[in-house]
Amino acid sequence: MSLLVVGSVAYDALESPYGKVERTLGGAATYFSVSASFFTHVNLVAIVGDDFHPQDEAILKARAIDIEGLERAEGKCFFWAGRYSENLNERVTLVTDLNVFAAFKPRLPESYRKSKFVFLANIAPDLQRDVLHQVKGRPKLVAMDTMNYWIERTNDELCETLRHVDILMINDSETRQLSSEHNLLRAARHIFKMGPSTLVIKRGEYGALLVDKNGVFCVPAFPLEEPHDPTGAGDSFAGGFMGYLASVGTPTDAHLRRAMVYGSVLGSFTVERFGLERLLKLKKSEIHARARHFLKLTQFKL
Secondary structure: OOEEEEOOOEEEEEEEOOEEEEEEEEOHHHHHHHHHOOOOOEEEEEEEOOOOOHHHHHHHHOOOEEEEEEEEOOOOOEEEEEEEOOOOOOEEEEEEEOHHHHHOOOOOOHHHOOOOEEEEOOOOHHHHHHHHHHOOOOOOEEEEEOOHHHHHHOHHHHHHHHOOOOEEEEEHHHHHHHHOOOOHHHHHHHHHOOOOOEEEEEOHHHOEEEEEOOEEEEEOOOOOOOOOOOOOHHHHHHHHHHHHHHHHOOOOHHHHHHHHHHHHHHHHHHOOOOOOHHHHHOOHHHHHHHHHHHHHHHOOOO
16 A cells, blocks of 8 residues: 655764764655655655756666656755764754755645655644645544744644644653653653554664554663664665555554564664665665564563
């Protein structure tokens, strides 16, 4: 079943203790789309400038990613540069040039408007809501991401958008900020009153947490000896999570739990190399093998 994603396609300059890259394809919607494409067809809505390289367009076209919704505009692509600390948990933003992304007004091609699975990547809440207004009928599942910037500056718009969302995917600090609760379970109950019925809390090296009416499910982060670059890990997690759910078509409790594992698997592969490098060489057999390894990580007898 096709999956719609709306967000950013960008270029990144990345630096960590393991090396650096001067310019590589990035953006939330890019990581999401590539990850999700291992499971299902993806309809991508984003904006790029006239510096968007044909080679990078070919990367998207080579996968199960439809780019009819990739708008072209005069100017340069969104560009971000960052440097990570020794432990990769802290980063310094060196450059943020929104460029054509500053004027992004998502418009869905007609063929995208019947999408039953929708993911709203990290963009302004009013734009996320406008996307939902363009979708015909009620999607089977709507999930979204947001960040501290929108929580602090556009809280009313964010709360209005949350009323139309089934799953909210944010990190632990954003969960506490949005809910004004330090305890994550109390924070989840507060957020459920805003609209979402499911909260997925991304916790970086500590894994991820799913909270809904059925209870709590935790998945660990996959242990890696030498992670290189955490850029896009959260977006890859979201892509694996939503891609799997779209592939099975029905978000049951069991499917949500498996989606958490597949999200964690895709996120773990992403951090093994810079940018999209590892994902672009990844095979489905490796994904399923690592998912089975997650089972071993958490299986025990009483």
